[in-house]
Amino acid sequence: MxxxxxxxxxxxxxxxxxxxxxxxxxxxxxxxxxxxxxxxxxxxxxxxxxxxxxxxxxxxxTEIPLAEVGEFAVMSCVQSLPSGAFMDWGIIKDLFVPYKQQKTKILEGKRYLVYIYVDEDMELITGTTKFKRNPQYEDLSFQKGDKVDLIMMNESELGWNVVINKQYIGLIYASDVFKKLYPLSEEKGYIKAIREDGKIDISLQPEGFENIDEFKQKILDRLEENYGLLYVSDKSTPEEIKDELQMSKKNFKKAIGGLYKDKIIDISDDKIKLL
The missing domain is CATH 2.40.50.330 (OB fold (Dihydrolipoamide Acetyltransferase, E2P))
Incomplete structure (x- = not known):
């Protein structure tokens, strides 16, 4: 069992x-x-x-928990005691996080990222908010380019630490962040690289021309929202494109190039517009 x-x-x-x-x-x-x-x-x-x-x-x-042993989930604290905190993990029995397993003191009513494991000494299901940053992995269930579910952990000097598919910790480098992110929020991402040391790099956007339709549609949606006109072009800075469309300049140029070739938009020095 x-x-x-x-x-x-x-x-x-x-x-x-x-x-x-x-x-x-x-x-x-x-x-x-x-x-x-x-x-x-x-x-x-x-x-x-x-x-x-x-x-x-x-x-x-028959209830479905937010996470099982070996997984992460965002949980709310329902009771905080000197010995530890009880977290709502979606079933009738709350999950206990001992005081020694709290990175910072857990407060009632607040939400926290919790990892679930079985304490070997007590043989009890236990939660912890202390976990390794960017650990090494073997025999992963995904590969480069796969779409994955993310939970945002925290921002660091390198970028954002994230939980991948409830089970793994990865990193989005700051250069790959093109939108405002928030701790504990959920996002979709893509496996950018699985390094030789077993660490995982994540991108918020798919890479390659085969995925450019997603960026084309995003640009068209913004154009329609803005009466067919956007004040960004291939001459715009990466920061301007990031602020307007939450994508990299590289993907933006690929997308508008395709839209221009299909005679859907016109490109000027300072703007693009629907035809």
Whole structure:
């Protein structure tokens, strides 16, 4: 039975208050309270549940947590005590973050990025706000160019540290940031490079001519919003283009070049306009 993971367990027994679930590969059992039973199933059938602990007992829920063991999520603090903080992670049981696992003191009502793991000494699902910056990875589940989900962590001298697909930490270099970003916000990104040392570089925009249609559409949308006229051109500075369209000058020039070739826009020294 995988603690802190969603899995299919077999119904071993039915009692008035719920179901006893078992894992075929071990002798462990978990209790699924009646409040989470949505449809009638027979003993021996399987149900997909998330397994957690409550009062040193294994329990199951059909609720979907914000994250599982080995993942990051943004959570709100529901109670802060001297010994630690309880975080809302989307299920009936709150996640405990011990005081020693808090990078800064967690305050009630505030949101924090939390990593979930199993404490080996206590064998308990635990949260922490202390984690390595830009760690090294092996056998990643994605490759260069793949689109990924991001959680913004914090800004540094190099750029922005980010969480990738809830599981990995990567970096967006400052030179690749073309829009206003905020800690704990969610963004879409692209794998820019997986370096030999196992670190991951991220871009907020796809690279290459094969992705230029996305930038063309963004420019057309802004032109339509602005009555068919934008005061940027291939003579504009990278900063002016970034402020207006949140893209690099390189991608901007590729996109307007394609739009001009298709006779959709006209390009002047200081502006572009729809034809």
């Amino acid at each position: 995988q603690l802190g993971k969603t899995q299919a367990l077999q119904i071993a027994e039915k009692i008035n208050s719920g179901w006893i679930l078992k894992d075929e590969e071990s002798s462990e059992k978990a209790f699924l309270p009646k409040i989470f039973i949505r449809e009638e199933q027979e003993v021996g059938e399987y149900v997909e549940v998330f397994v957690y602990q409550d009062d040193d007992k294994l329990k199951a829920t």
